[in-house]
Amino acid sequence: MHFRIAYLNTHSSRNKTDDVQDLVKEHNIDLMCITESWLREQGDEPIIAAITPPGYTVKSYPRKDRTGGGIAFIFPSNDSSNYVINTSTSTHESFEAASANLQSSSFSCHILCVYRPPRSKKNCATNEFFLNEFRDVVQTLRKKYTRFMIVGDLNFHIDVPSAPETKKFISLLNEFELQQKIHVPTHKDGHTLDLIITPLSDNYTKNITVIDKTISDHYLLSVDLNTQKPSKTKRTVTSRNWKMLEPSKFSTEFHEALKTLNNTRRLVLELFFELSLLYSLLRLSTIAGGDSISCEP
DNA sequence: GTAAAAGAGACCATGAGGCG
DNA sequence: CGCCTCATGGTCTCTTTTAC
Incomplete structure (x- = not known):
């Protein structure tokens, strides 16, 4: 069995607890990354419990200053798996980010889940500002990890490479020898908004799929790590x-x-x-x- | 003239409050 | 208690304004 990572912009997990839980079980997902969880810092314990499959743990990193947004991870509890996942979050002005560090006896991979909300009255960050902040994050990942992966919704229309914003983003990826691996629509309107980014030298990902689960306006992204899931000894x-x-x-x-x-x-x-x-x-x-x-x- | 930034409107989800 | 309505917040898309 390969280690399977999936990503979905749920556009609120609050009213889709059963759908999210079923998704994890149906697709044998070992690490589910969620953006736009819309979970809150306090009072959402029952909702978190409802999206947690038996034997799994949910780590929620809600948006702090206002509703909406939010990143969450769902993964097997450490005592029921033979690998360890440590999660953390980092603070940025123009986007939300949380990390999951996968560690087994023979393999490790750092997964960064990112959500960049579109510009609005509350989010005044310009494209330029975002790219500068994102550049710092990419630089750190490059220095710190051999194997890493960025998943998330950065709100670039990757399917329109001629768009000026997209051009600059792709240029940033090229600068750090990164590749974007999703080349089909991931949003109901036909745009590629949800991404999986790995180093050009990546030889540890395979079986990338994009499925419309009709849970939200975004599609489910799934990728297998090219390593056998450590069997229980x-x-x-x-x-x-x-x-x-x-x-x-x-x-x-x-x-x-x-x-x-x-x-x-x-x-x-x-x-x-x-x-x-x-x-x-x-x-x-x-x-x-x-x-x-x-x-x- | 072109690209980026800003604004407006439509749509959707959530939560509070009223009503039967 | 369940249903309905309304206010609020968030995103997306299109249009308008601004800066170079």
Whole structure:
């Protein structure tokens, strides 16, 4: 199994909790990146719980100063997977960004999820200002990580390369030897707004797909990392076979033994464990997941 | 004249409040 | 409690204005 990353601009996750959860399960997504979550800093715990599939964690980075916007990640909880995902956010004036750092024993990749809202009364940042801020981020990624990926909605019409804003953006990508890998419409109006960007030297992504899930006005982007998802290691656990316990024999000896002891809770418990040890058989089982552990009586 | 910036209107989602 | 209405906020698209 490959490690699958997906991205979707949900245009509010608040009223699509079931859709989002189904999406993660249906497409076997290991890291779901969401922009325009429209989640809030406080009071949205029930909504976050509703979009969280069993065994998964949601990290929400809501917009702080006003409603709308917001980035969220959905990924398996660390205790149910054999890799670790650490998330964080960074502050920028012209766009929102949050990172997910994937780390397994054999592979690592840094995923930056970006949402750049269009210009409005509340967002006065010009294209030039955005490009300068974005340049700093790209520069840092280039210096810090060998494998990284930028996903998100930057509100450039990438399908119109002649547009002046698009030209400057593409030029910035070229300057840092980056490639934009989405070449089909990602928005209901036919424009390519949602992007996946990796270094030109990228040999770790494959199977890029764009699907209209009709959840929002944007389409779902999906990409597989060219690494096998670390399979859960086999571990041996020691357990007791309680089915082997003979209740009548256990009861008789338990009551006999009680007569010889002080009637304290601690001693009774100790006795119980000794007898259970005596009358149940130890068995070894090999199960999937985590490091080998041992249980001593 | 052209490109960028700004404004207006349409549309959609959300939440509060009123009503039956 | 559920439904409806309305105000608010956000985005997109088109048009107008401004700067070079």
